[in-house]
Amino acid sequence: MDFHLDNLLNFPHVTVLSCQQKEKFIFLKLELLNEGIVCPHCQTYTDNLHQNRPILVRDLSIFGQGVYLKVPRRQFICSHCDKYPTEELSWIDKGRNYTKRYEEYIYEQVKTLTVEQVSVTEKLSSEKVQNIFSKQAQKKRLVKKIGQCQKS
């Protein structure tokens, strides 16, 4: 819809359908422009959509306002292997309700501030802030380990 918003958002094959402001938050409704996916089970391309159940995903704030993205969560039918693969997006970790860059940002914030301070400025419960921090820390340890394995 909006060329500038799409560019600012900076995700592949994504366009902003609408933008709403509600109680100091901005809600961006997104559309995915790719018609299909490669089935993760059998590597066959499918654009046979089974269902779409959008999820709300927190992203980085813009102009001091918190941002939620309404992201399509699409499940396809693969006629080749008879499975129902759910689309994976490169900018959200599987099963998470935050963009990768948001989780990264929260992790960095908690390293210099306290969980409570981040919770207040982000209007996000301390449990959620703590959860993001722990997940990121775990992920970074894992990446480090893999790096060490490859070196030796």
Ligand SMILES: [Zn+2]
């Ligand atoms: Zn398949």
